[in-house]
Amino acid sequence: MTEMRLNRYLSLCGVASRRKCEQLILDERVSVNGKTITDLFVTVDDKDVVRLDDEKVSPQKHTYIVMNKPKGLTTTLNDEKNRDNVGMLIRRNIFVKPVGRLDKNTTGVLLLTND
Incomplete structure (x- = not known):
């Protein structure tokens, strides 16, 4: 470093x-x-x-998650309106954020990372 x-x-x-x-x-x-x-x-x-x-404290190892986002989920990790979201599919002890976003009714590849 x-x-x-x-x-x-x-x-x-x-x-x-x-x-x-x-x-x-x-x-x-x-x-x-x-x-x-x-x-x-x-x-x-x-x-x-x-x-x-x-x-x-020490640097985190980089984590990358590639997800096939299903239809009906928002591309957020939590939702103030309690809508279904991709954060519901990730373990709570993994701290990542989506790279970009897909619309709620869109399916496709979504990358999440802490990098």
Whole structure:
């Protein structure tokens, strides 16, 4: 891994968006090599140990799911209107997002990934 800003690293680890990771840093919840970090411009590399709330975080492995989306499902992972959606077909501990979208009544290949 090349050197990168801490908020980006946390985001790649699946912690939260970069903006939310910035807030976690400002809230003094993130440490690097045992030192609490409050500077948003700190960079890390693969030799550093990064912790959030005293739990080690590390980059997620990339996950790719290729799905033959059936007719009648929305291309969302959850739906505010409780409509049937592709998220109902994925285990809850897999954190992926659809790449693009297919209409509810369209069938076809749908790619989901955390990359």
